[in-house]
Amino acid sequence: MEIERQGKVDLETEDQALLSRTGAAQLTSFSGTLRTISPDVYQQLDEALRPHNLFPLLRETPTGHALHIIEGRAYPSREVSVLLPLGLFLLTVLSVLYTGTLIAIGELSLSDPAAAQAVASSLPANLWRGAPYALSILLILGAHEAGHWVQLRRYRVASSLPFFLPAFGLSPLGTFGAGILLKEPMPNRRALLDVGATGPWMGVLFALPILLIGLATSQVVEISGGAVEGNSLLYWLAKVIVFGRPLPDGQVDVLVNQLAWAGWTGLFVTALNLLPIGQLDGGHTLYALLGRRARAMFSPVMTLILVGALFFSSAWVLLGLLVAFLGRTYAVPLDDVTPLDPLRRRWAWATLGLFGLCIVPIPLAYNGLSDGLLSGLLMSVSMWVVWHTVRR
DSSP states (O other): OEEEEESOOOOOHHHHHHHHHHTOEEEEEEEEEOSOOSHHHHHHHHHHHGGGTEEEEEEEETTEEEEEEEEOOOOOOOOOOOHHHHHHHHHHHHHHHHHHHHHHHHHHHHHOHHHHHHHHHTTGGGGGGGHHHHHHHHHHHHHHHHHHHHHHHHTTOOBOOOEEEEOTTSSTTSEEEEEOOBSSOOSBHHHHHHHHHHHHHHHHHHHHHHHHHHHHTSEEEEOOSSOEEOOOHHHHHHHHHHHSSOSOOSSEEEEOOHHHHHHHHHHHHHHHHTOSSTTSHHHHHHHHHHGGGGGGGHHHHHHHHHHHHHHTOTHHHHHHHHHHHHSSOOOOOSBOSSOOOHHHHHHHHHHHHHHHHHOOSOSEESOOTTHHHHHHHHHHHHHHHHHHHHHO
């Protein structure tokens, strides 16, 4: 490194938070330009500083690079607590069984209203009827979290087990999703991308066949009013593949069964996770691709959410609260200098494209004739915003 200045400098918000959590302290900093940029640079520095209870932070600056020497290495426990994740998982099983049973009652009411009423009156004894939805959605969410978990183990990043979140009637999905808590930072941007992007792709890998099977076994009925699930581009395309035409068409629509609802839910949860900001999987992907420039996405995304809340659906208000809570801080890796290799850059763009394919402008619509077009428009605007940020 060609050193131009030595001495403490102000750290970014995420770095200050890291030091606060671990009890570490900034010893000194070097500003200048790295002669070589590669993951090996950080690894060599880390190995040299380890015996002295120090570790490095590599950061980009407007004029070059900064090397912060931090005193007080953290050694998070590699042991994982089982009781809380297991308890939440069991509660989530009951919650999605309940949701699946409600879907089963709705299907049964079409052919035998009296039987449907009897099932509804003894709901606890009939929770087994919700097994198709429960197994399907847990498989999708489990695959998503397994993708994260395998990559975290690959990079030796300490984390919790997945936490599944039950909803018990507070959401028509039966669950608020799942998440993993990190106990230490990612080593570099490549690890950040691999961990962040693998989960959504694994979830979609299971959601798509479940969705197609569910649509193929669902009934097409006359539209009788009420709310219907909104179209994402991927969901719209799946209906075209199965039924040979877009639905709803103004006269009939598909009455989704448990498998189809699980597939739709899997795509919807994927879209939420891939919002390209903050601590979400999409935020990890965007930060891995752009570095500190990813922070510029917060205002455009909040603007899109405001437009969605005003013109598409009030559900975007809840999304805005999620973004406000998770969208301002990023999981900045220890080595924030080494860029993605060309293959990972393409994978990052494909992952952001997956967000565009899965996003649903109107989660619950009262006519679905235009929401496929809205999905295409929203995807185009979203990708233009990302591209404009990259080009800046």
